[in-house]
Amino acid sequence: MNKSKHIKYSVDKEGIAIVTWNVADSPVNIMNENTMAEFFLTINQAIEDNAVKGIVVASAKKDFIAGGDLKWFLNYDKSKEECFEMLMQTNNYLRKMETCGKPIVAAINGLALGGGCEVALACHYRIMSNHPKSQIGLVECSVGLFPGAGGTQRFLRMMGSQKTVEYITQSKKLTAQQALKDGIVDAVCTTEEDIILLAKNWILTKGTCEQLWDNKKFKVTGTPFGVGQVSGVSEFFSVANATAYKTTHGNLPHIKNVLSAIYYGAPCHIDRALEIEARYFVDTLFSKETKNIIRASFLFINDASKGKSKPKGYETTSFKKIGVIGAGMMGAGIAYVNAKAGLDVVLKDVSLSKAESGKDYVKAQERKKLEGGLTTEVKIEALVQKIQASDSDTDLANCDLIIEAVFENEKLKNQVTIATEKVIPEDVIYASNTSTIPISQLAKASIKADKFIGLHFFSPVEKMPLVEVIVGKETSEKTLAAAIDYVIAIRKVPIIVNDGRGFFTSRVFGKYINEGITMLTEGVPPAVIENVAKKIGMPVGPLAVSDEINLKLIVDIMSEDPNLTSHEIQLKSKLVSIIEVNGRTGKKEGKGFYDYPKDGRKAIWKEWATIYPTHTDYNEEEIGKRLLFSMVIDSYKCLDSGVIREPKDADVGSILGLGFPIHTGGVMSYIDYVGAKAFAVYSEKLQLKYGERFTLPESLKERIEKVGSGRVFYNN
Structure with missing residues (x-):
């Protein structure tokens, strides 16, 4: 008798087992150590029962399976070796489903995302409801991970390399019709139809129990090596890698690793390919960048989007x-x-x-x-x-x-x-x-x-x-x-x-702009400033964004601030000169730090080198650190003075409002990303070289001293 807390089990009179996800104390079905253990135990019960002819995997909730429990991943405290063994055990169970000799159908209602999609892919047949909110996809890259339960390899064998790379790296969610067109699901039903009944009928009338990749004659479309090679595939992977690096500058290990898993898994038998995927997944999960992305995107931003910061004791106010x-x-x-x-x-x-x-x-x-x-x-x-x-x-x-x-x-x-x-x-x-x-x-x-x-x-x-x-x-x-x-x-x-x-975002972003312009006036080549800004993960360089804002407006904002530092007063004077002497004001007027010709091909104004003679003894690491440290230190001052109430608000605001590199976790997490002591040492170096704006507040120095080699703000 099945006594599972999260997975329900029954067998009908025709010998069809219904394995139903219904995770307790959760609005959605999520995958973690407990729920997956129960699921595989229940599936195994059906496989081992000679009276069972086929299996339907279904959900008692409005969605099929929403995916992995990211809190579990964030707080994962076991070794890399244990993590790899867990993944391989998961793969072994999924492979047992595929090779058990009994047809298994996924009855997909609502969302089947991430791990939920991977469970469905391991079934022999997939029926999906065409409800407007029904979606299926491997969306792990959106939170700094990638599929770790066979998703990369099954997608690859179903759709080929190009769509697999596109869909996984972009975390695409497919509607029922899109999934049917791409071969991810085999049938689509209306919301009025009984999806479980349809699944049963398929088992009884057409049920097959072999995955296409278990057929000895199967070849991966577009294998990059050896037999089955399609012209241009190796070139495609080369271009994909180059494009990924151009976009991420190597800051996002999950993108690099998922491309590697797809590339190296493609020419292998499915079992070897799953092992390759698992090893790259472990490497990704244990990276500090992935931990930061999960914490920032899933916990902090998700909580903020649900209004967790709302004062307690007030009813919901509605607006019409x-x-x-x-x-x-x-x-x-x-x-x-x-x-x-x-x-x-x-x-x-x-x-x-x-x-x-x-x-x-x-x-x-x-x-x-x-x-x-x-x-x-x-x-x-x-x-x-x-x-x-x-x-x-x-x-x-x-x-x-x-x-x-x-x-x-x-x-x-x-x-x-x-x-x-x-x-x-x-x-x-x-x-x-x-x-x-x-x-x-x-x-x-x-x-x-x-x-x-x-x-x-x-x-x-x-x-x-x-x-x-x-x-x-x-x-x-x-x-x-x-x-x-x-x-x-x-x-x-x-x-x-x-x-x-300036509140928080405008004030802090002003430091980024100021530092970029300061470096220009020091003789750092403008193209170097802009390119380094993108390499460290900022979406736009400080000079380009200054043009968007308009230099006149920047000066006006500075003029209204009675508390400008000596550095800001000097910078304001230089900006006034740029406007009045050089006639450069911004994009709106067609000439700022960049020229904006009518053909739309903007380019950095060539005359900057004559106004601020450039030098070649700049250090790219230092340029990047100056841009980021200027924002981080001022963000801490916002926290210290009460402008920002909690560190996580600064992280959310910096990522969503400033485009601060998400792989660092945000402005406050950045201190832990660099390492508290290393951050303090580098700040002192910048302070000695460039002035008081890089001086750490005493309370931050005390925090860093207190934690030693630990973390300043978050424990994971």
Whole structure:
């Protein structure tokens, strides 16, 4: 009799065993040491029972199997050898399923991702529900891992090398129809059909029990070596490796290792290929980069996206209609994401034509999707209809929340606040999308400072997931709780930031920009600065991003800050000279650190070497460290002063808002990534050479001294 906690077992009168995943105390079926042990024990029971003719693997939950338990992987405390043995034992069980002589069907409802997909691949037949939320795929690369239970080798033998590399490295999730087309599933059923009954019928009428790779005549399509070689395959792997390095600069071991597992596993028998995959998986799991990515992406970002930082004791606040003031790119983007989330929007500007131009921006973004077949004319029209263009304050009277997104000018923002509060109810929250002006300062124009808060979106709003929720001195906890509910409702990721000039992301990113420009003025070749920035994992170089922001705006922001350091004062003076003497202001005007010709091929301005003579005695490692250390040290100052409440908020904000290299875990994790003592030693070296901005706060020095060779912020 089966007494499993997580796996249910039954055999019907026709001799079909039903093995049902139903993990206890979890909303989804997850794979870990306990659930997998029960699953294989139950499968083995069915295999060993002579009365069982075939097996159906199913789920009692809305999804099939959501994948591996990442918390288990993050806290995995056994040796590499034990990990390898565990993987090989898993592979042996899956191979026993494939070679047991009994047909096994995966009845896939909902999600079959990661390890869940791998279990399905080891079955002889796969039926998938065509529910809109049903998806299947090997998505481990999205969290710094790759398939470790045969996924790379079974995908390879089903689809060939090109699609396998593409689908796995990009963590593609396939709909039922896409999976059917690619041969990942064998049949698709409607949600009304009984998927288990269909599985049983296949076993009784057509059931076969041989995987295609167990046929002696089978050859992998496009094997890179020997028999079965297809012209161009070796070249494909060479290009794939080169492309991966160009994209990751060797910072992401999981990408390098998955390509190696696919390449070296391709010419082998499946059993040898599974061993190759397992060895590369172990190497990946035990890398510090993978641990950082799992912790940052799965734990911290996932928790933030669920609103775990919301103050306790407040009911969920729902929103139906949002007022957005300012129909420029930011305001239009905010209106867009609200409409996409199903909320009605009033998009107001000083004239109806300007408000309509904001709607046109939304249409333009949707048109791009239409060209790619990702939406329809009907859906676009329905979306746009949710946005009401307006030039009247009175149209804001029935909104549940107001978001001001006008130009970054304090006087203008104050005027808008005063005018808007005259028409909206007293209990409506008023939020400013400012990126630099302190919320407490802006709240002085409000008659209800307790309901005044900052919601700092990032550009382009429709693509950037982060929202800084900025708490002013008088912002109430109730307002904060409601703001968190709102950000979650529009499917963004909130972090809570206490008030301060530049808040967190703008302030810290300013250090990155400042350091890049400083190095240019010191004579470091601009191309070197930009290329090193990308090598360390930043998405855009500091000079290119300065052009995007505009040098005039950077100077204006610095001018408003009464607490500039001596280094920043000197840098500001040099920026003023670049603007006034050299006429370089940024991308908008077509000339900044780069030239922007009409053909769109931007290039670094050639005259920088005559203004700041370049030298060749630069050190690339030092350049990269200066860029990252400048952000990390200032981030710690934000934590130390209370601007950021928790280290994990800084990590989430830096990854999602600044593009800080995810393999390091974020700005606070970076200290542990480098090594606490090594970080302190290198900081001192930079301080002696470049000045006080690299001096560590005393409290950080104390933390580092206290942990010795340990970790400053997180234990894993």
